[in-house]
Amino acid sequence: MADVTIRPATLEDAADLADRLRAADRAEVWASHRVTPIQALETSVRLSCGDAWAGLADGVLVCLWGVVPLSLVSRIGSPWLLASDDLERHQVPFLRRCRGMVDQMQAPYRLLTNHVDARNRLSIRWLRWLGFEIDPAAPWGPDGLPFHRFERRAP
Known part of the structure; x- marks a missing residue:
């Protein structure tokens, strides 16, 4: 079993992960916002305002x-996760810790919501396991490809 470390994310982490981003995440960031992996990672870390984390295995x-605040007044945040293929090899130790991390992300927000590419089946399964509700796929992004809106409300 891998030694898992979780720590605050940095822009240097974004640069480190960009070239190793899994194919499904590359396709998703392009289909959703027409951005490259480095643009998606750096923007996500910056906009998360300190609420971004790095997961390391060995x-x-x-x-x-992390989570990007969409509205502080109405307490809505947009969660995101981008990974290398190595995450799948180390998914068990990360799964053991991620529910608690999502609870921590949710604490300041009444609603966490975002979109996931309908082709990204692994992410959709993970989101369901974390307790997110997944809407039916609908056109979204610049090309109107099928994406699922997902959300998780605070108890």
């Missing part, structure tokens, strides 16, 4: 995630 960066 000292190797395997994923970045």
Whole structure:
């Protein structure tokens, strides 16, 4: 079992992960916003306002995630996660910790919501496991490809 470390994410982490981003995440960031992996990672880390984390397995960066505040007044946040293929090899130790991390992300927000590419089946399964409700796929993004809106409300 890998030694898993979770720490605050940095822009250097974004640069480290960009070239190793899994194919499904590359396709998703392009289909959703027409951005490259480095643009998606740097923007996500910056907009998360300190609420972004890096996941390492045996000292190797395997994923970045966080939550971007969409509305502080109505307490809505947009969660995100981008990863390398290495995450799948180390999914068990990360799964053991991620529900608690999502609860921590949710704390300041009454609603967490975003969109996931309908082709990204692994992410959709993970989101369901974390307790997110997944809407039916609908056209979204510049090309109107099918994406699922997902959300998780605070208890």
